[in-house]
Amino acid sequence: NIRNLSMEKLANSLKFPCKYSNNGCCETLSHDKKYEHEDVCEFRPYNCPCPGASCKWQGSLDQVMPHLVQQHKSITTLQGEDIVFLATDITLPGAVDWVMMQSCFGYNFMLVLEKQEKHENYQQFFAVVQLIGTRKQAEQFAYRLELNGQRRRLTWEATPRSIHDGVQQAITNCDCLVFDTATAQLFADSGNLGINVTISLI
Amino acid sequence: NIRNLSMEKLANSLKFPCKYSNNGCCETLSHDKKYEHEDVCEFRPYNCPCPGASCKWQGSLDQVMPHLVQQHKSITTLQGEDIVFLATDITLPGAVDWVMMQSCFGYNFMLVLEKQEKHENYQQFFAVVQLIGTRKQAEQFAYRLELNGQRRRLTWEATPRSIHDGVQQAITNCDCLVFDTATAQLFADSGNLGINVTISLI
Ligand SMILES: [Zn+2]
Ligand SMILES: [Zn+2]
Ligand SMILES: [Zn+2]
Ligand SMILES: [Zn+2]
Known part of the structure; x- marks a missing residue:
């Protein structure tokens, strides 16, 4: 001994x-x-921040935006601190991801809405924001996701994830905006759901 | 014909x-x-507004508060538009209800937090506010429920239910603040969950 x-x-x-x-x-x-x-370690290669495991790309932080622009052309980018993330056809069956980029304060944020069946026969939506940046950079910001309906409002405010960590852990831990299909119906309009996204410096 | x-x-x-x-x-x-x-019909007898089906009392609206005071003595009342609804031991197993009264604007509001297993092996919390009053009276008000954690906030804003309708329909439709045990853990402190409740006139 x-x-x-x-x-x-x-x-x-x-x-x-x-x-x-x-x-x-x-x-x-x-x-x-x-x-x-x-x-x-901040020098660990970053994975592609797109949700789902389909893209196996890895690279340094400064290569992430060029990768998204070249390989994920269908992702829309909106400019500004306060935008609307419109998810269309939310009643489509199965697991679905909606993705958008928001550009403000000189940074790029990826907005993710994921529909999943974590529990049998019970579909839920998970919405979360991740910064194309390091954890330290992410900690400078706060994000707010807001669903607005008739005399109803559901709001989630938190620190953006860094793409270093990705969004899956936040979804697993329910450390994001979580709502189910019944709640989505309260806020959707013809099957489309608008989520107000506001990024702020703290 | x-x-x-x-x-x-x-x-x-x-x-x-x-x-x-x-x-x-x-x-x-x-x-x-x-x-x-x-x-x-506003003259329909009101059921006892306490969640769960244990109390079978019915009566007119002006008899509801006397009934609560006499038959449900354990319910705490807090005065003011902005209070904290503290639910203790939220990790207790099984279906549990937490109930509190909030008195403001000359009205009495009943705050209900219910833990339920709507979906197998998946416990969820449902929080909602009902007015001891008619639908018309309830429509004059808005309520806000807020969970505050470390760099996180979850907020639900809506019109109080009238005890004429009760809270069960809101819980069934997820037309209330819904969160699961993982989310509750993000906001709880030693198994106790504080919910900020704000009532306002609209
Ligand atoms: Zn290292
Ligand atoms: Zn990729
Ligand atoms: Zn009548
Ligand atoms: Zn009773």
Whole structure:
């Protein structure tokens, strides 16, 4: 036991470079901190931020917008801090994603509305905003999603996700705007749902 | 066919008193309008507004508050337009109701938080406000329910229900604040959930 303890001490005194050192990370860390760091390392390649697992692209942060513009041409971009994200045909069956870009404060935000059947025979909508940027950059902002109906309003306010983390975890944890098809009907107009999106600096 | 048509015309020309005429309703209506009216008649006895079906009391509107004070002594009342509805032990298993009264603008409002398993193995919370009053009185008001967490806020704004209609239909239709246990955890503190409730005149 004494021998194991000193071996551990020795192992922890050794420093290893982060696995993303080739991408520019200069961190060297003890063995037990290395994996923790690599999970949050800013030099880790970014995945394509489009929801669903269909696009396998990875690259650096500054390549993300060129990738979206070239490979995901169908995504609309609106300019301004306060826009309407219009999701059409929300009654379509099955799992569906609606995606839009919002450009303001010199940054690009991706708005995602996802319809999923997490629980059997119970479809829900999940709406969330992610910044094309790092976690630190995302923390400077707040977003508000608002459904407006006749004498009814449902609002969710939070910090945008960074595309470093993506939106799936927020959807899994219900850390986003969550509503079901009955609620959607209260706010939809001929099967189309308008979500007011406001980005602000905090 | 001609004979049937004239029989129908005759039947519809006859007027019947509302079944709540003994309670003060002076309406007389054709047969086909009578049932429609009786469903919304203001002289229809009110059910006890407490959620759940345990109390079978019925009575006129002005007897509702005395009934609550005498038979539902455990319900707390807070004064003011802007209060905190604190639901304790929200992680308790099973279907649970939390109830509070809010008194403002000379009216009494009942705040209801209900935990239900509408869908198998999926517990949800439903929060809604009902006025101890008629539909017309309820339409003068708006209520706002707000969950506040760390850099997160979930808000629902709507017209209070009248206890004439009760809260069950709103819960069934998700026409209220709906959130699940994962979302509740984001806003709860040691298993207690504070809901900010604001009533306003519109
Ligand atoms: Zn690194
Ligand atoms: Zn892609
Ligand atoms: Zn009547
Ligand atoms: Zn009762």
